[in-house]
Amino acid sequence: MDQTRLQQRLDELCETYVVPGATAAVLRDGVVTSAASGIANLSTGLPVRQDTLFAAGSITKVFTCSLLMTCVDEGLVGLDDHVTAYLPDFRVGDGDRSSRITVRMLLNHTCGLAANFMPAQRKGPHVLTEFVRLIEAHSVVGEPGGHWSYSNAGTVTAGAVIEAATGRTWDEALEERILRPLGLNATTDTDRMILQSTAVGHEVDPGATSAQRSDLFQIAPGMAPAGSTLFCDVHALIAFARMHLAGGVAADGRRVLSREATELMRARSVDTMWGFEQAEFGLGWHRRPTPAGPVVGHGGGNIGQISLLETLPDQQGALAVLTNGNQGALLVEALKTEVLQECFGVAPFVRPTPSGEQVEIDLEPFTGRYEAPHGTATVRVVDGHLQAEIEDEEMLARWYRTMRHPSPPAAKLIPTGEPGRFLAEYGPLFPYVPAEFREYENGSPTLFRYIASYERV
Structure with missing residues (x-):
């Protein structure tokens, strides 16, 4: 898929799914092909550019995991240490199950902490500490390590572990250990966002044919390590992917992560759930085994914005898509299917459907x-x-x-x-x-x- 074709498809998909703006980039054979389409903010009419910042959403989880792995590389954190080794007051429910949660369980989503918890918090240096205190009233679902269940609260807790290990806030550590060394056009600082091209979210109500600007910019700040505050451009996602594909080395030769860390992150750690496209999970990354090699990635969402990053380690390839509409998931799904098949020989995932046969069971x-x-x-x-x-x-x-x-x-x-x-x-x-x-x-x-x-x- 050359640049002309990528631009054409992005334009068409934005129109089809009523997505105000989007950017996309494909890394193949060492060459990046990219495109930008539409409007960054319908209230201002400013166009989307290739350096426009969009919400990374839950792709941030891979950044948080990478950040924590820098601490593992330095011996500041052990993956199989209990969370209480770094957060002595960590206690969820009666404390019995939560006392057995390890750092690894936070990263592979087997910790049993809340899938979604969005308390009303103000942004500040202690927001993660407060978040962890607020989940004390929760329960741990299932036995820690017993099964995979996607957990935003687990990733936020991983962010609190990073703060305890480094003595820096999650935002500071992310900037110093990941964003700056990679030279990424990415930030969690809204003051920086307002000084450059930044997309805002938009929504389309069911049955409507036009989008409206979202009323809010970001979701709860306490969710930052899980995906509420990081904004980046599409080339930042490709550069981040390239670092992982290169075994932890940035484009300028600087080592950001050990090769062992990147390999461990994308290796299968646990099965997710029957019928899921991403049947396996590593540390931070989803995994989809295919005959063309594993597809390792993560999607994301914020208020009125949908994102995707996929990597193909065996082919040294990657796809990044950023959108600023709540129907961006439809655009992302369509473009992902086309690019993975056309550029990397990955057949579309066949989702399970009913067989049509009557199955008699005791309900x-x-x-x-x-x-x-x-x-x-x-x-x-x-x-x-x-x-x-x-x-x-x-x-x-x-x-x-x-x-x-x-x-x-x-x-x-x-x-x-x-x-x-x-x-x-x-x-x-x-x-x-x-x-x-x-x-x-x-x-x-x-x-x-x-x-x-x-x-x-």
Whole structure:
């Protein structure tokens, strides 16, 4: 895909999915091809440029993991140390499960901490310490290390570990250890953002044909290590990817991470969940095994902005996409599928769908109420099938309303014929989403995994 073709597709996809602006870059055979399209801010009419900053969103988690691995390289942190070795007051719930959480579990999302927790906090030097104190009232879902469940709170806790180990705030450590050594056009400082081209988020309401500027710029500052405050341009993501593909060495030859650290981050650490495109997780990175080699990456979102970074270590390739519309996920999915297939020979992922065959199982053992810090899942039998209904925790629900982010609908669970595995009827982007029950006691499951994990009460 040459520059002309990339520009054409980006322009077309922005128009198709009502995304005000986007940038994209492809690293292939040592050459970067890039494009920019649309408007950075509909209120000002300023165009998107290739150096326009967009929200990195949860791609920040890979930056946070890389930052923590610099501490591991220096002997400041041990991956298998308990979190309490660095945060002596760390305690979640009754403290029993949380006392067994290790640093590695924070990075591979097996810690059991909240998937989403967005407290109302003000930005400041102690915001992460306060965040960790606030999750004391939560519970740990499942046994630490027992299963993968995406955890924003776990990554924020990793940020607090970095602060304890380095004596610097997460923002300072990120700037000094990652952003500046790589020479990235990236920052967590809003004062710097306002002095250059910076995209703001936009939303499209269901059924609408035009976007509106978002009412807020960023989500909660306490979520910074997980993805709320880092903004960067598309070339910063490619340079960050190149450092990882080069075994931790920056373009100018400076070593940022050890080769061992980069290899460990992208190696399989744990399986994620049946039916997921990214079937494995390393440290910080998602992994998708394919015949063309693993695709190692992470996506992200902030208020009205969607992002993606994919790397292909076996081919020394990468794709980065940044968008400033809440329908950017549709653009990202379409462009990712095209680029990975055309440039790197990666076939599109085939999402699981119902077989159409009638599967007869006893539904009653799955019914009940399952809870997590981020909300409640109620599973009941309705008209002869299982139905799952999610009720988000109130503070999280308020953020979702602000972001025009719909809660998962009450979903019919269709049995697949494999024990404990179902497909939930979900929505237009992903018509069916995997759902899974596991960890059985007395014939009934104690864990329900649907988008996030919930534990039977």
